[in-house]
Amino acid sequence: MNINKYPEVKPGRKPLKRIYLAIMLWTVGKAIPVAAKVDPEIKKEFEKLPKNFTLRLMVQPERAFPLFFYTKMLPGFVVKNGMLPYGLQMILHIDAQGKVHYQGADPRGKKFDLSMAFKNLEAAMMIFSFRESTPTGYAHDRFVVEGYLPCATTFMRVLDIVQVYLLPKIIAKRAVKRYPKWFEMPPWRKHINRIIIYLRAFTF
Amino acid sequence: MQAKTITGTSNRALEIDLTSRTFREVRINETDLELYLGGKGLGLKLLYDRLTPGVDPLGPDNKIVFSTGVLLGTGAPCSGRFEAVTKSPLTGIMASASCGGPFGMALKTSGWDALILNGKAEAPTYLVINSEGVQFKAADGLWGKDTDSAQDELLKEGNGALVIGQAGENLVRFANIRSGHRFLGRGGMGAVLGAKKIKGIVAKGGEVKIVPVDKKKFVKTNRKFFKAIEQNPMTSGSFRYFGTNANVNPSNAAGILPVRNFTGGSHGEAHKISGETMAERFKTEWDTCKPCVIKCGHKGTIKGQKRHIPEYETMGLLGPNLEIFDPEVISDWNELCSYYGMDTITLGGTLAWAMEATEKGLIQTQLKFGATEGVAEMIRDIALGNGIGKDLAMGSRWASKKYGGEDFAMHVKGLELAAYDPRGAVGQGLSYATANRGACHLSGYVLALEAYFGMASPHATRWKHYMVKYFEDAFAAMNSLHICQFTAFAVQLEPPLIKLTADFVIKLLNQNLSPLALNLMDLSLWPELWHSILGKRYIPYLSMLKFRKAGERVHVLERYMNTREGISKKDDTLPRRLLYEGRKCDAKERTVPLEPMLEKYYKLRGFDANGIPTKKTLKRLGIEIK
Amino acid sequence: MMPMPDYYEFLNYPKIVSGQFALENIPSELDGYHAQKPLVITSKSIVQRGLTKQFVKAFYDSTVVLGGIYDEVRDYAGISQAREAAQLYKARGCDALIALGNGPVVDLAKAVNILVSENLDHLGPHFDGAAPARPLKPLIVVPACSFNGWEATHAMTVDNRRLVADALYPAAVFIDERITIGCCPECLAETGIIALAQAFEAMTADGHNPMIDALAHPALNLLAQHLANGAPRPSDSSACMALANAATMAAAAFCNAPPGMAHLLTEALGRATGIAPGKLMAIILPAVIDMLQEQRTPIKDDVLLALAGLEQFATSAGPDRGRSSLRIMLTLVDSLKKTLPALREAFQIQRHLLDQVAHEAAGNSAGRFTVPQCLTVLTQAIQEPAS
CATH class of the missing domain: 1.10.569.10 (Aldehyde Ferredoxin Oxidoreductase Protein, subunit A, domain 2)
Structure with missing residues (x-):
């Protein structure tokens, strides 16, 4: 039998989806610390979490998604503060004072108290292209949680609110469990906070 | 006693009921003889008229017909063969086998053109046939004997005998029937006789003389035949000296x-x-x-x-x-x-x-x-x-x-492949797949053109369906005369048009325009013999076409009988090894590309997409639908 | 009311992942078994339909390397091919198996699994009775359109011999619409009718238990909803998914129940004639149902509930429910007549074979069915209808 008739198959990559997800995770990562400052509900949620707490949202398998090639060329502070998207992870750290920091996508040298991982790239795409809402995605086992589960639920509530801020209603409705009614989030508060988040997250 | 003379054929068949130990004479219809020629064709027609589809091949409802054909007994060249048809216990469908040896001649010269066996004997029996009819004799002393000794015993009572050995008695599904040093080999006919508890059949022989109606034409055709056989290198060279x-x-x-x-x-x-x-x-x-x-x-x-x-x-x-x-x-x-x-x-x-x-x-x-x-x-x-x-x-x-x-x-429809691998001659692969009794190499011996004579390309599929149909019809007709298939080398290759044309030209024509090439082949020697023995008017070319159509009729009748037993396209296939595995002896490791050839074959034959003969085809060939 | 049996045993092992992007979960599933290099076993028809390309795309962006795609399986699973695939497995250093396809593909993958896990050259010892006991290498089944009903179970038919062992359950079954999309209406109809027979027989078998009912009930329900409309439309992915799920559930229920008459007769007749079991089921199942109707065999109410839904169940009187469920079964089979016409060759089955088939089926039923019963059903099945 000639085994060369059946060659090994090294599956390829989907670079465009990787880039898209990197940008989405980076956007959310940049937005959450700002949202934690401007929205009282998010602030309350983060107070429930312990201090000196590091969590991440990532796409599995970790080995398949190394940091983007240009990461080496970026200055250290850019990488440390996540000023540009360069990987498929989103790392958030709550310091001793309870302030939320976005720490980029580099997991090296860090210890995580909560790790939420999308099982594969398509699962992440389902959530981040809003074909499935986050709670439905969780019910479908699209992502797995390592760590303290109540913290994960807290984080998902935070994510819901941030998505309402970041996305127009027509998209956010598909992404969140329940779009808040006008009396829960008055339009004026939503739009003002939205402008603040976009400005502060992506300018400095 | 001076032998009685039969001019042409006697048109008498002997139908024996083994259960009731009775027999009767059956007149063979002139129309049937005209349409089916005799031999295999007539045997199939006699079986078709009697056999119910779906019966157990080893049960009493199966019948076996031995049919001698018009040529046997006349001294025509290579005519010492007869045919047997039955439902095979190996394949569950129609089986036909051709055999030499002395039995055919003995049966014909006992005044019978065909023998039909029905039913089942209660105890081991052997039959002794003469011009009056048949005697049923106890075979207790013979049962359990090998074919040699049993045949020696039986030949004390007649000129030719059919005998089965222990394999037939034990219902080995591929047991054969012996006639002299030849055998009715394929399909397990020995088991059919064994199930009917018939150890052997002896025919007295020598009681009638068969003479052709048109003696002059017969002698002239015979001479042409001998000449062709002596000229052909296969028949007068390879086979004659090396078998x-x-x-x-x-x-x-x-x-x-x-x-x-x-x-x-x-x-x-x-x-x-x-x-x-x-x-x-x-x-x-x-x-x-x-x-x-x-x-x-x-x-x-x-x-x-x-x-x-x-x-x-x-x-x-x-x-x-x-x-x-x-x-x-x-x-x-x-x-x-x-x-x-x-x-x-x-x-x-x-x-x-x-x-x-x-x-x-x-x-x-x-x-x-x-x-x-x-x-x-x-x-x-x-x-x-x-x-x-x-x-x-x-x-x-x-x-x-x-x-x-x-x-x-390695079988098709239950019958094992003959000693030719069709991955080296794909037309033969189609022939194996469509042959009526299973993987039979004698249904259409296309490999001779592909592998031996260089008259067709072994791996090309173009026009192979036409070649297979042509040879299937020709050989079915030959088996209905009945004449040895090896005469095909002489009859088909010796006419001047084929003999004097270079092989590569024949190959070129055959591979690209097979209908023209094959229709230029002159097969007239065979129908000339048949017509001269029966005294029928022979019209050049037209009678040859009629002869080929009779062959087509025989082949399609056999196919139709098979479809009544459940055969369809799913069975017209080849062993997986031939379809999917290449061989190292072939650099390109080719297999048999059956599907495209099969579809074209069905269309050419007038079968539907499932390989069943259509009503139109059966009507065209004059086959009564039962 | 649900009767509680005195005693029962039930096992259904494989993890089932069904739905959109189900295939992309395979790498993480393999990771759970510490496997990184599966050998894929599939058939040429799957490759020709382009399903292998879709399948390979599901492994993009993972660390899994496919050790090879062995696509020589056609309509027969035999030891020759199992050895070849096992040789490929060892040469490439694989650590898991994926069967992409149905029927013989999955059977071959199970056979290869035994050969490579136990380092054997042939399956002789197992055919003689020794069941594979060790946990075998992880086997993942990704079914394509035509189920024979045994893929996700503990049975394997290799070289016409059936081996049943708990170790043969696949680790996981992934039902993804990109792969289960039908190739032709006949395959879907055959799948559907086999699943229907399996679910029905599992639910009505002696010795059924609550677990079998739990699986057979939704199977019957899905089939009742999707079989008639879904089978003629192989491009309708929701119908294909429903049929695929129904087939998996029906098989899981059936393999825990004693085999029913329709199944035994179909298998024996298929072996004798070479006709595909799905096509034979189309003539045998109605004959079995006719027999049940004639004998007025009591049928559980749950069957009607599964087939017809709550409304019809609630509006029918207690004693009529069994008969109604049989009528619905016959209607469902009839609805497939256009897609799966009983072939001429099915009615040309030689009568002398029926006796042998009836004996074989009765023998395999361990005394639950008699030869005359089987023969009556067979004779009725192969009688050509008057029209």
Whole structure:
């Protein structure tokens, strides 16, 4: 039998989806610390979490998604503060004072108290292209949680609110469990906070 | 007593009911004779009129018809053959077999054109046939005897006898019937007789003389025939001096010799079993049917005994197919098969399956490729129904259904492949797939054009469907005359148009415009013989077309009878090994591309997409739909 | 009311992942078994339909390397091919198996699994009775359109011999619409009718238990909803998914129940004639149902509930429910007549074979069915209808 008739198959990559997800995770990562400052509900949620707490949202398998090639060329502070998207992870750290920091996508040298991982790239795409809402995605086992589960639920509530801020209603409705009614989030508060988040997250 | 003379044919058939031990004379319809010619065609028609579809081949409702044909007894060249048709216990569909030896002549010269057996005898019986009818005699003393001794006994009562051996008595599904030194080989007809408890049939013979109606034309045609046979290198050269094993070397060269259960197509040691080697080694002499002018049968001195040299199929399938290249050992096994009365082709195919199955852990036997140990014992076990021999006696299809290894059971419709690998001649692959009795090489011997004569490209599929249909019709007609198929070499290749045209031109024409090429072939010698014996008016070319149409009729009738038993496209296939596995002897490792050829074949034949003859086709051929 | 049996055993092992992007979960599933290099076993028809390309795309962006795609399987699973695939497996250093396809493909993958896990050259010892006991290498089944009903179970048919062992359950079954999309209406109809027979027989078998009912009930329900409309439309992915799920559930229920008459007769007749079991089921199942109707065999109410839904169940009187459920079964089979016409060759089955088939089926039923019963059903099945 000639085994060369059946060659090994090294599956390829989907670079465009990787880039898209990197940008989405980076956007959310940049937005959450700002949202934690401007929205009282998010602030309350983060107070429930312990201090000196590091969590991440990532796409599995970790080995398949190394940091983007240009990461080496970026200055250290850019990488440390996540000023540009360069990987498929989103790392958030709550310091001793309870302030939320976005720490980029580099997991090296860090210890995580909560790790939420999308099982594969398509699962992440389902959530981040809003074909499935986050709670439905969780019910479908699209992502797995390592760590303290109540913290994960807290984080998902935070994510819901941030998505309402970041996305127009027509998209956010598909992404969140329940779009808040006008009396829960008055339009004026939503739009003002939205402008603040976009400005502060992506300018400095 | 002076023999009575029959001019033409007697049109008498003897129908015997074994259950009630009665017999009656049946008149053969003139129309049937006109449409079906005699021999195989007439036998099939007689069976078609009587056989109910779906019966058990080994039950009392199965019938077996022995049909002699118009030529037998007249002294026409190579006409010492007769045909038998029945429902095969090996395949469950129609089987027809042609045989030489003395029985046919004895039956015809007892004044009977055909013999029909119905029912089942209560106890072992043998039949003695003369011009008056039949006598039923107890065969207790013969039951359990081998074919040699049983035949010797029976021949005391007549000129020709059919006899079965222990294999037939034990219902080995590929048991054969012996007539002299020849056999009604394929399809398990021996088991049909064994199930009917008939040990043998003797025909007194010598009671009538058959003379042709138009003696002058008959003699003239005979002369032309002899000339053609003497001129043709196959009939007057290879086969005459080296027997059918003259095919071994050309098959080896063309890569169509079966090696190791059809995993290879040629072998370096094949020359050891070639006709040329054996002629020299065993000092062969002729041992032929009468009246034969080709004289392909030979006997020689093997291990100090005078033995019939095994034919090509036996050599191929009990030789390279099992990786054995010692003709003496193969001759021993051939003698055992003759003794017990078993088909060597099916035996070879089944043994090869058993060897490969043993290798792959599916069964436990002593058998191994390339080793002779255990083979003779296994042949005995098969004939006598001992141990796993009982399962192998059912043929490789049944055994592979039970034990697995269906992917290397080399059969089509249950009948094992002959000793030609169609991966080296794809037209023959189509022929195997569409042949009515199973993987029969004699249904349409297209491989001769592809592998031996260079008149068709072995791997091209274009027009192969036409070639297969042409030869199937021609051979079906030949078997209805009845005349030896080897005369085809002389009849088809000796006419000046073919003889004087270069082979490469024939190949070019055949491969690109087969209908034109094949329709230029002159087959008139055969119908001329038939017409002259019956005194019918012979119109050049038109009578030949009518002859070919009769052959088509015979083939389609047999196919229609098969479809009544459940045959359809799903059965017109080849063993998986031939369709999907290439061989190392072929650099391109080609397989048989059956599907495209099959579709075209069905259209050409007038069958529907499922391979069933349409009503229109049956009507065109004058076959009554039952 | 649900009767509680005195005693029962039930096992259904494989993890089932069904739905959109189910295939992309295979790498993480393999990771759970510490496997990184599966050998894929599939058939040429799957490759020709382009399904292998879709399948390979599901492994993009993972660390899994496919050790090879062995696509020689056609309509027969035999030891020759199992050895070849096992040789490929060892040469490439694979550590898991994926069967992409149905029927013989999955059977071959199971056979290869035994050969490579136990380092054997042939399956002789197992056919003689020794069941594979060790946990075998992880086997993942990705079914394509035509189920024979045994893929996700503990049975394997290799070289016409059936081996049943708990170790043969696949680790996981992934039902993804990209792969289960039908190739032709006949395959879907055959799948559907086999699943229907399996679910029905599992639910009505002696010795059924609550677990079998739990699986057979939704199977019947899905089939009742999707079989008639879904079978003629192989491109309708929702119908294909429903049929695929129904087939998996029906098989899981059936393999825990004693085999029913329709199944035994179909298998025996298929072996004798070479006709595909799905086509034979189309003539045998109605004959079995006719027999049940004639004998007025009591049928559980749950069957009607599964087939017809709550409304019809609630509006039918207690004693009529069994008969109604049989009528619905016959209607469902009839609805497939256009897609799966009973072939001429099915009615040309030689009568002398029926006796042998009836004996085989009765023998395999361990005394639950008699030869005359089987023969009556067979004779009725192969009688050509008057029209």
